[in-house]
Amino acid sequence: MGDSPLEWQGGDCAEYAGDDGYCGSFLVTVRTPQWRCPDVELRFAVGKDATVYLIHDGGNVSDFGANGSLDQLSDLERVLREVKAKAAPNRPPSLPAASLKTMTKAEIIRHVQTLDVHRFDHSLPSERFDRWLGRTARWPLQWWNGDVHERCGPNALEVHVTTAGIHDPEGREPRTYINVVLGSWERGIEGEPKLAISFKSEDGVHAQFSPVKNLSELQKKFDEWHTALLTRKPKVPVVQNMTSMGRFDQVRSSPTGHCYGHSLDLWEYGERVFGLHHRHDGLCGDPPCNAIQNIKFDPKTGELEFFSSQPGEKYKFAGKMESGKIIGVFDAEPVSLRRSREYSTSLDSERNVAAWCTFWSQVPRCSGVKELCKSMGVPEAPAVR
Numbered sequence: 001m002g003d004s005p006l007e008w009q010g011g012d013c014a015e016y017a018g019d020d021g022y023c024g025s026f027l028v029t030v031r032t033p034q035w036r037c038p039d040v041e042l043r044f045a046v047g048k049d050a051t052v053y054l055i056h057d058g059g060n061v062s063d064f065g066a067n068g069s070l071d072q073l074s075d076l077e078r079v080l081r082e083v084k085a086k087a088a089p090n091r092p093p094s095l096p097a098a099s100l101k102t103m104t105k106a107e108i109i110r111h112v113q114t115l116d117v118h119r120f121d122h123s124l125p126s127e128r129f130d131r132w133l134g135r136t137a138r139w140p141l142q143w144w145n146g147d148v149h150e151r152c153g154p155n156a157l158e159v160h161v162t163t164a165g166i167h168d169p170e171g172r173e174p175r176t177y178i179n180v181v182l183g184s185w186e187r188g189i190e191g192e193p194k195l196a197i198s199f200k201s202e203d204g205v206h207a208q209f210s211p212v213k214n215l216s217e218l219q220k221k222f223d224e225w226h227t228a229l230l231t232r233k234p235k236v237p238v239v240q241n242m243t244s245m246g247r248f249d250q251v252r253s254s255p256t257g258h259c260y261g262h263s264l265d266l267w268e269y270g271e272r273v274f275g276l277h278h279r280h281d282g283l284c285g286d287p288p289c290n291a292i293q294n295i296k297f298d299p300k301t302g303e304l305e306f307f308s309s310q311p312g313e314k315y316k317f318a319g320k321m322e323s324g325k326i327i328g329v330f331d332a333e334p335v336s337l338r339r340s341r342e343y344s345t346s347l348d349s350e351r352n353v354a355a356w357c358t359f360w361s362q363v364p365r366c367s368g369v370k371e372l373c374k375s376m377g378v379p380e381a382p383a384v385r
Helices: 073-086 105-113 129-137 215-231 353-360 369-375
Strands: 007-017 022-031 039-047 052-054 060-063 066-069 141-146 156-163 175-184 188-200 209-212 243-253 258-269 272-283 289-291 293-297 303-310 313-322 325-330 333-339
Touching (some): 007 039, 066 073, 105 129, 105 175, 129 141, 243 272, 353 369
Antiparallel strands (some): 007 022, 060 066, 175 188, 188 209, 243 333, 303 313, 325 333
């Protein structure tokens, strides 16, 4: 790194192993100090046998928009040369601009609230932005100031507006996201503010936010949403014909954001037990899951057997459900899965088997759900609207 100072930090656990959760390897991080560019961060795992290896997804070099990741340590010099070659000259100072040093976050938000909507959309008459938005949305809103700074590169000075997460009695709300860019933290408030809007409809279980062209179109979205509320028929309660047996987990995580292990979600439908198996082996989040096959469960003894398969892999579980946990073996891997206390069973899709099948059959990361539901005699339903 030449004359660049470096900061070394170590001692955290890089990866946990074993049923008891003991540490299998330790983490060492080396990086350039804050605000120093290029920004270099490397992560190494040190095993108990003193072996050292670079954690690939933890190694990168960045500078003002240019970024290079490392697969091995010998890439460092090459990536540094490439990043420096792509780096923009005359990088602005990293500290906030003088115009922002005396402003609080609340004052930056108030600045946006008082902007004239005519500046954003010339088809609208002059009106304060917050008053126009409150009158148009007719729904509680929350304003917040984005305060995430990259170590290298321009940092946009932004204010965000979203619906406040308050639902109607049937759990609905108009989902909108507005992003106002005022300038940058390095240069302060400058030029015309830039507006980006997105809106999420309630159509479909997995609806995505869609971009909205301008404030006039956003107003139409809100009007359509409120009109739909007045014309919708009351929601008919579902028939509760299934019972959750709980979620059972044995998942360990590492500081690099990876999770490893198994999770089981089990339900009862009449005399039938069914469920989902989640296999954690990568970045934490929503892991691949598959419907459990050929399940055998004896409620008297707690004996439990099933198969679980996904492309390229097939697991067999044999074990027993005891008080608060499931113990057994996935193929040759001993596991002890404990009941999760945080797992919620309040959703309709967890109380009605037809609603459950409709929901989970549309989740792309889960396989075998349609086949499972067909074997239980549940008719395939159209997407929930």
